[in-house]
Amino acid sequence: MWKNWALAVCAGWFAITAVANEVGHIKVAKGTATIQRGAEKIAAAPGMKVFAADVLTTGASSAVGVTFLDNSLISTGPNSVFAIDQYTFDSTTHVGKFDGNLRKGTLAAVSGKMVKQLPESMRIRTPSSIMGVRGTEFVVKVDEAPVGP
Amino acid sequence: MKNIMNVVGCTCAAVLLMACAQTHPPLGEELVVVLPGHDGTIGGVVVRRNNSEQVLDKAFAGSRIGSQGTQEAMSLSAEAVNKIFSDTVAALPGRPATFLLYFLEGKDELTTASNAELANVLDEIKRRPAPDLLVTGHADNVGSDVVNDKLSLARAERMRELLTMRGINVDRIQVAGRGKRELLIVTREGVAEERNRRVEINVR
Numbered sequence: 001m002w003k004n005w006a007l008a009v010c011a012g013w014f015a016i017t018a019v020a021n022e023v024g025h026i027k028v029a030k031g032t033a034t035i036q037r038g039a040e041k042i043a044a045a046p047g048m049k050v051f052a053a054d055v056l057t058t059g060a061s062s063a064v065g066v067t068f069l070d071n072s073l074i075s076t077g078p079n080s081v082f083a084i085d086q087y088t089f090d091s092t093t094h095v096g097k098f099d100g101n102l103r104k105g106t107l108a109a110v111s112g113k114m115v116k117q118l119p120e121s122m123r124i125r126t127p128s129s130i131m132g133v134r135g136t137e138f139v140v141k142v143d144e145a146p147v148g149p
Numbered sequence: 150m151k152n153i154m155n156v157v158g159c160t161c162a163a164v165l166l167m168a169c170a171q172t173h174p175p176l177g178e179e180l181v182v183v184l185p186g187h188d189g190t191i192g193g194v195v196v197r198r199n200n201s202e203q204v205l206d207k208a209f210a211g212s213r214i215g216s217q218g219t220q221e222a223m224s225l226s227a228e229a230v231n232k233i234f235s236d237t238v239a240a241l242p243g244r245p246a247t248f249l250l251y252f253l254e255g256k257d258e259l260t261t262a263s264n265a266e267l268a269n270v271l272d273e274i275k276r277r278p279a280p281d282l283l284v285t286g287h288a289d290n291v292g293s294d295v296v297n298d299k300l301s302l303a304r305a306e307r308m309r310e311l312l313t314m315r316g317i318n319v320d321r322i323q324v325a326g327r328g329k330r331e332l333l334i335v336t337r338e339g340v341a342e343e344r345n346r347r348v349e350i351n352v353r
Contacts, residue, residue: 025281027242027353047279063240067353069323071245071283077237091285091325092298104177106237110244111192119192127176128198128214134206135192137184139234143177146216 022049023087024068028075031062055083058105070096072112072122080105085125089114098122107140109133175216180233182211182225187244196220245283245353246273250308251346257307271315273352281321282352284308288329289345290336302326308348 026035026048033044036055042048044056044064056064058080065075070089076082081103089096096114100107102124111133114121120132126142183194185208193206201220203212209230213221248270250263259267274280286304288297305324313319334342 025279027277027279028240030240063236065240065242067242067245067281069283071351071353073242073244075237075240075242077234077240091283091323092327093330094327106234108234108237108241110186110241115192120195126179126181128179128218129181130197131181132195132197133192134194135190136194137186138194138205139182139184139230139237141178141180141233143179143216145177146175 021051022069023052023084023089024050024066026050026064027067028063028065030064031078032059033057033062033064050084052084052087055081057081068098068112070094070098070112070114072098072114073108073110074100075108076102077106077108080107082107093117096121099125101125102140102142103127104142104144106142108137109140110137111135176214176218178216179214180211181205182209182230182234184208184230242353243277245351248273248350248352250348250350251343252304252307252348254343259311267311267315270312270350270352271317274317277352280352281323282312282317282350283323283325284312285325285327285349285351287327287331287333287345287347287349289340289342290329290332290338291341292329294328298326298328300326301328304346304348308350 026044026046029044029046034057035042035044036057037051050066056076058064058076058078060078062078063075067073083101083103085101086097086099094113094117098114109124111122115133115135119134122133124131124140126140181194181196183191183205185191191206191208193204196203196205196212198220203220203222205212209224211223211225213223248266250266251260252258253260284305286301288301305326309322309324312322332345333347334344336342
C-alpha cells in the first residue's frame with residue numbers, strides 16, 4: 001500500500017522538476033510588478049526565476065525587465081501585461097523558440113542567441129499581429145480596446 | 150445628377166465601412182518601431198497581420214495599426230520614441246558582458262592573461278544587481294563533433310569550478326559546450342587553432 005503512495009510522490013516530484021527549469025531571471029523591477037504563475041501571484045524582484053507560461057504584469061509608474069537564457073532581453077513599462085507563451089533554448093545548438101504576447105502596454109526587446117542562429121525564432125504577438133524578430137532592438141505599444149457602442 | 154451620384158456613392162461607402170467595423174470588434178491602436186542596435190546592426194522585424202506583411206528593417210521604421218484595422222508604415226523620430234517609450238527602455242536589463250578566456254595547452258589552468266581577465270569577470274559580477282552567468286566552451290576544427298562537444302563542455306565545467314572557487318554561487322552558473330559550431334577563426338577541418346579553443350563567459 002505505502003509502495004504505491006511512495007511511487008506517486010516520486011512521480012509527482014519528477015513531474016514538478018521536469019517543468020521547473022527557469023527560462024530567465026528578473027533583473028529590473030520598479031513599482032508594482034507581478035508574476036502570475038498559474039493561480040499564484042508573486043511580487044517580482046531582481047534575481048527571481050522566470051518560467052514559461054509566466055505572465056508579467058505592471059501597475060501605474062511600474063516596470064519590469066527580464067534576461068532570458070539565450071541573452072535576449074525584455075522589458076515592459078507601466079500598465080502592461082506580457083505573457084511568455086513558449087520558451088525553449090538549447091545552449092549547445094542555440095536552437096530555440098520564444099513566443100511572447102503583449103496583451104497591453106509597452107514593451108522593449110533585444111534579441112539574443114536563438115535569433116542569431118535562426119531569424120524569427122523569437123516572435124512577439126499583439127492582439128492584432130504576430131511579429132517575427134530577425135535580430136534587433138525594437139519597441140511595441142498596445143492600447144487597450146476602446147470601450148463603448 | 151453628378152452630385153446625387155456622389156452623395157449616394159459616399160453614403161454607400163460609409164454604410165459599407167460601418168458594416169465592416171461591426172463584424173470585427175475594435176481593437177486598441179498598436180505601434181511597433183525598430184530601434185538602432187547597440188552594435189549598429191539591424192536585423193528587423195516582420196509584422197504580419199491577417200493577409201498583410203510589413204518588413205521593418207531600418208532604424209526608426211515603424212508600423213501603426215489603427216483601431217479600424219488600417220496598417221500604416223511610418224517612421225518615428227528618436228524624440229517621439231523617447232516620449233512614448235523612455236520608461237520602458239530604461240527598464241531593459243543591462244546588456245550581457247562577454248569575456249573570452251583560455252586554458253594553458255592541455256591543462257586545467259588558465260593562461261596568465263586569462264587569469265587577469267577572470268578578475269575582470271568577477272568585477273563585472275559585482276557590478277550587477279542580480280547576476281547570473283552563461284559559460285560556453287568551444288573547440289577548434291580538429292576532431293569529431295562528438296569529441297569536441299565533450300571537450301568543450303569539460304572546458305566550461307572546469308571554468309565553473311574556477312568561478313565557484315572564487316566564491317560565485319554554483320546555482321548562478323549555466324554551462325554549455327558548443328563543440329566546433331562557432332569557430333572564432335574559421336579554418337579547414339583538421340587545422341589546430343588555439344584561438345578557437347576558448348571559453349566564453351556571459352555575465353548578465
